[in-house]
Every structure is written in C-alpha cells, then in structure tokens.
Amino acid sequence: MLLAVAAGFALYAVSPPHDVWWLAPVAFAGFALVVLGRRARAGFGYGLLFGFAFMLPLLGWLQDFLSAQFGPWPWLGVAAVEALFFGLAGAGMARVSRLAAAPVWMAAVFVVAESLRSSVPFGGFPWGRLAFTQATGALLPLASLGGAVFVTFAVALIGAAVAQFVARLRERSGLVAPVATALVPVLAGLAALPTIGTEPDAGTARVAVIQGNAPDIGLDLLYEDDVLHDNHMRAADRFADDVRAGRVPRPDLVVLPEQVGSWGPAKYDPELSRIAAEIGVPMLVGGLGVDEDGQLRNKIVQWDPVTGPGGEYHKQHLVPFAETIPMRPVARLVSPFVDRFERDMVPGRRPGVLDAGPARVGLGMCYDVAYDDVFTGATREGATLLAVPTNNAWYGHSEMSYQQLAMSRLRAVEHGRAVVVAATSGVSAIVRPDGTVAQQTGQFVAQNVVGEVPLRSSGTPATWLGNAPLWVLVALGVGALAFTLRRRSRDV
Known part of the structure; x- marks a missing residue:
C-alpha cells in the first residue's frame, strides 16, 4: 500500500511544470510492481490508491478555485472518480501480468483504462494522461508517430518492464527480456527524433499574442466579463501604439485569449473593430456568444481589420459542470456555474480552421x-499553425497553466505544427513544431508576445493515422484480458 501511494505521488511530482520526463516510467514501475502477479481484486485496490495519490495533488488547482465556496468536496470528488479508472487499470494489469510478454499486455491494459477515463462520464476527463508528463525527452518524438496514446503506451511499457526486471532479480534469471523491452521505446523515440520537421514548408508568419491579465480573485471572476474585455482592449491598444511607433514590427495576425468578448448574434464590439483596424491585421478573439437561434457557445471569432467579425470556431469539448451541466439540482452543490449559466453551452461539431493573414489556423x-x-481534425483540414486560446485565471498561481502548456507542446510534435497559446493571465507561449518553447509569459501579468513561427503543411504519421494506434492498443489490451478469462474458464 505504501509503495502504491508513493508511486502515485511520485508520478505527480514528475508532472509539469517539473521537467524530469525519465522519472515518469520509474514512478509507473512502482505501481506495476505492486500489481504484478496479484489477483484482480487486489490490483483494483492498489490501483485506487495509486490513482488517488496521483490525481489529488495534480488537481490541486480545483481546490484553489472552489474551496472558498464549496470546501474540498469538488476536488476530492473528481480525484476519487478518476482514481476508479486507475483501479480498473490495476485490476486488468494484475490479470495479464502472469502472461508471457506481460509488460506489453500491462501497458495495453493501462491504455484501455486511460481511454475510458478520457471518454466517460460526461465526455471524460483526460487530465493527467501519462503522455502529458513527456513534454521533453526521448519519448516525446513518438507523439509524431502514434500521438499521445503511443507516448502513454511507451511510458507504461518501460515502467512495466522495469517492474518485471525487479521482480525477477530474486530469481537472477530471465533478466534480458525486460531490459530489452524497456529499451525499445527509448531507442524508438531517439530514432524518430530526426524525423520531426521544423522547416517552414508553407512560409512563415509573425504572430502577436495579447495577454491582458485578469484579477487573481478566483470565483469572483465569474461575473467580471467586462474586466476581462477591458483589460485585453487596453493591452491591445498598447500593442497598437507600439506598432504605430515602430517599437514592435507589425504582425501578420493577432491572437487573443478565450472569454475576452461577449456578443449577441451581431457580434457587435466597436472597440475591438477599432483596434483591429488600427493594427491592420486579422485578429482571432475568444468570447461567449449567443447565436441567432438562441444557443450559447464558447467561440473564437475571426476579426477582420476592414469587415469586422467573420468566421467562427465553436469549442468542441465543453467542461462538465461548468460549460455543460448535468444533473443541475445536484451540480448546484459543487459548481458555481449553475447560477452563472441558466442553460448549457452547445458544443461545436466541426474542426476549427480559420484563415488569418498567411496562416490557416487550427483552433482548440x-x-x-x-x-x-x-x-487531428484541424490539421487534416489544412491548418498550417495551431492556436490554443484559454482562460486560466480561475486557478490562481497553480500548476494548471503549466500542465496545459505541456499538452500544447505534445500537440506541436504530434502534428508537426507550431502552437500559439494565448492565456488571459498566463501562461501564454509560442511553441515550435519540435515542442520547445520559444517564448513564454509569466502568470498574472499584462504581457504581449510577438514571434516568427514556421507555417507547415506536411503531415505526420500521427495526424493521418488518427485513432488507429488507439484501437490497435485497445484491441491488444482487451484481447489479453479476454484470453485470461478464457484460460481461467478452461482451467476450471
């Protein structure tokens, strides 16, 4: 039990913003060692402990956000629900750990549990995936081959192989196979490193990010839409002044964060139109909008310097109990958004690709x-640059923004695209296609960023394969579990 808890906390300790990618497989090895050779019921219990010890500190930003009004219950509740999926992973890993080539099946079973956690309930909660511990290091290039799921599999495979090696040390035999298994993902990642493209095969673009800042007031920010708008308009005004004075080169496009605007069907915002005209380039601006049919959406709007508001992207994955609220009477006990939004937002159904200057910008x-x-959808639709407008001001000076930045870094490598992160209060960043951070802001400061980014049209295997690696690994994991059930019934 102590090892399971220690392994879970160790996995949190090596998660972003901590840059120790190589310790993530070691932490996972502690979990794999605990469940190795156990019964499924014991594996579930140890997995539950491991998951809770990992998710509880990882989601500490929920406590920063909600504790003043709701106490620790939302934080504890979410961590407990997520820990159940680690319990399922532990049960499955224990069952397949007696098979030949056990590390392969254990890693595949973990992928199955992680994919379930990312899908259910209420659309899932993919925070804390093993892949997101690998924003740097030898395993990151694997994202370009098989996406995040491939990186998760690699971390779990190394960890399970290390666990098997430790278990076999007592017998002093059979040590070559686990060593070889642990080395394969590392060598594959190093071999894939030269294939990561960074050259601007579709030109370049100078991008400006406007971070206007927000007051660090947690829940009280819920009704301060005007403050977010005004702060970002002032920051954009200062940027326009710098461009006119020649202190900053004129960009090709400007990206503003999520939830800067608040619009009706006409998207009337004269101040934003004026600033776009003064800078003289297209802007991508996040905001809440009511459509002509009365539907509420979280959207990004393309703002042309001449014609004003144009194309839109609608957020596809809405945050449960915030942007979409199941079980409203119960949710009222744990979520302030029930009173803020009387009706659910409506998710987008199409990939977001908007033309802005020389770039086709893929949005999330x-x-x-x-x-x-x-x-994946945006890149397949022809995006040459990716952008992540976000509002992280709710969560104070927590690790949440850095955890999210790590995801953007993995997406850059996964699709071979530069990624622009525009946050209301930080961390905003410009990420190169190889996942390295070219520029980065601090938290809770008004700070604009301008940088030249490569535009790329060539695809990666991960982009074109899409969900295929996931389904292959799920088939392996489910097949291994089915084999253990079949063998058990045959033995009986």
Whole structure:
C-alpha cells in the first residue's frame, strides 16, 4: 500500500511544470510492481490508491478555485472518480501480468483504462494522461508517430518492464527480456527524433499574442466579463501604439485569449473593430456568444481589420459542470456555474480552421487541447499553425497553466505544427513544431508576445493515422484480458 501511494505521488511530482520526463516510467514501475502477479481484486485496490495519490495533488488547482465556496468536496470528488479508472487499470494489469510478454499486455491494459477515463462520464476527463508528463525527452518524438496514446503506451511499457526486471532479480534469471523491452521505446523515440520537421514548408508568419491579465480573485471572476474585455482592449491598444511607433514590427495576425468578448448574434464590439483596424491585421478573439437561434457557445471569432467579425470556431469539448451541466439540482452543490449559466453551452461539431493573414489556423480552446481529435481534425483540414486560446485565471498561481502548456507542446510534435497559446493571465507561449518553447509569459501579468513561427503543411504519421494506434492498443489490451478469462474458464 505504501509503495502504491508513493508511486502515485511520485508520478505527480514528475508532472509539469517539473521537467524530469525519465522519472515518469520509474514512478509507473512502482505501481506495476505492486500489481504484478496479484489477483484482480487486489490490483483494483492498489490501483485506487495509486490513482488517488496521483490525481489529488495534480488537481490541486480545483481546490484553489472552489474551496472558498464549496470546501474540498469538488476536488476530492473528481480525484476519487478518476482514481476508479486507475483501479480498473490495476485490476486488468494484475490479470495479464502472469502472461508471457506481460509488460506489453500491462501497458495495453493501462491504455484501455486511460481511454475510458478520457471518454466517460460526461465526455471524460483526460487530465493527467501519462503522455502529458513527456513534454521533453526521448519519448516525446513518438507523439509524431502514434500521438499521445503511443507516448502513454511507451511510458507504461518501460515502467512495466522495469517492474518485471525487479521482480525477477530474486530469481537472477530471465533478466534480458525486460531490459530489452524497456529499451525499445527509448531507442524508438531517439530514432524518430530526426524525423520531426521544423522547416517552414508553407512560409512563415509573425504572430502577436495579447495577454491582458485578469484579477487573481478566483470565483469572483465569474461575473467580471467586462474586466476581462477591458483589460485585453487596453493591452491591445498598447500593442497598437507600439506598432504605430515602430517599437514592435507589425504582425501578420493577432491572437487573443478565450472569454475576452461577449456578443449577441451581431457580434457587435466597436472597440475591438477599432483596434483591429488600427493594427491592420486579422485578429482571432475568444468570447461567449449567443447565436441567432438562441444557443450559447464558447467561440473564437475571426476579426477582420476592414469587415469586422467573420468566421467562427465553436469549442468542441465543453467542461462538465461548468460549460455543460448535468444533473443541475445536484451540480448546484459543487459548481458555481449553475447560477452563472441558466442553460448549457452547445458544443461545436466541426474542426476549427480559420484563415488569418498567411496562416490557416487550427483552433482548440482551453480544455480542447487535452483531447486527441481536436487538432487531428484541424490539421487534416489544412491548418498550417495551431492556436490554443484559454482562460486560466480561475486557478490562481497553480500548476494548471503549466500542465496545459505541456499538452500544447505534445500537440506541436504530434502534428508537426507550431502552437500559439494565448492565456488571459498566463501562461501564454509560442511553441515550435519540435515542442520547445520559444517564448513564454509569466502568470498574472499584462504581457504581449510577438514571434516568427514556421507555417507547415506536411503531415505526420500521427495526424493521418488518427485513432488507429488507439484501437490497435485497445484491441491488444482487451484481447489479453479476454484470453485470461478464457484460460481461467478452461482451467476450471
């Protein structure tokens, strides 16, 4: 039990913003060692402990956000629900750990549990995927081959192989196979490193990010839409002044964060139109909007310097109990958004690709970046640059923004695109196609960023394969579990 808890906390300790990618497989090895050779029921219990010890500190930003009004219950509740999926992973890993080539099946079973956690309930909660611990290091290039799921599998495979090696040390035999298994993902990642493209095969673009800042007031920010708008208009005004004075080169496009605007069907915002005209380039601006049919959406609007508001992207993955609220009478006990939004937002159904200057920008908003389909769809639709407008001001000076930035870094490598992160209060960043951060802001400061980014049209295997690696690994994991059930019934 102590090892399971220690392994879970260790996995949190090596998660962003901590840059120790190589310790994530070691932490996972502690979990795999605990469940190795156990019964499924014991594996579930140890997995529950591991998951809770990992998710509770990882989601500490929920406590920063909600504790003043709701106490620790939302934080504890979400961590407990997520820990159940780690319990399922532990049960499945224990069952397949007696098979030949056990590390392969254990890693595949973990992928199955992680994919379930990312899908259910209420659309899932992919925060804390193993892949997101690998924003740097030898395993990151694997994202370009098979996406985030491939990186998760690699971390779990190494960890399970290390666990098997430790277990076999007592017998002093059979040590070669686990060592070889642990080395394969590392060598594959190093071999894939030269294939990561960074050259601007579709030109370049100078991008400006406007971070206007927000007051660090947690829940009280809920009704301060005007403050977010005004702060960002002032920051954009200062940027326009710098461009006119020649202190900053004129960009090709400007990206503003999520929830800067608040619009009706006409999207009337004279101040934003004036600033766009003064800078003289297209702007991408996030905001809440009511459509002509009365539907409420979280959207990004393309703002032309001459014609004003144009194309839109609608956020595809809405945050449960915030942007979409199941079980409203119960949700009222744990969510302030029940009173803020009388009706649910409506999710987008199409990939977001908007033309802005020389770039075709693929868009994902905040929570979207945790899901594999958003940028896969946008890149397949011809995006040459990716952007993540977000509002993280709710969560104070927590690790949440850095956890989200790590996801953007993995997406950059996954699709071979530069990624622009525009946050209301930080962390905003410009990420190169190889996942390295070219520029980055601090938290709770008004700070604009301008940088030259490569535009790329060539695809990666991960982009074109899409969900295929996931389904292959799920088939392996489910097949291994089915085999253990069949063998048990045959033995009986």
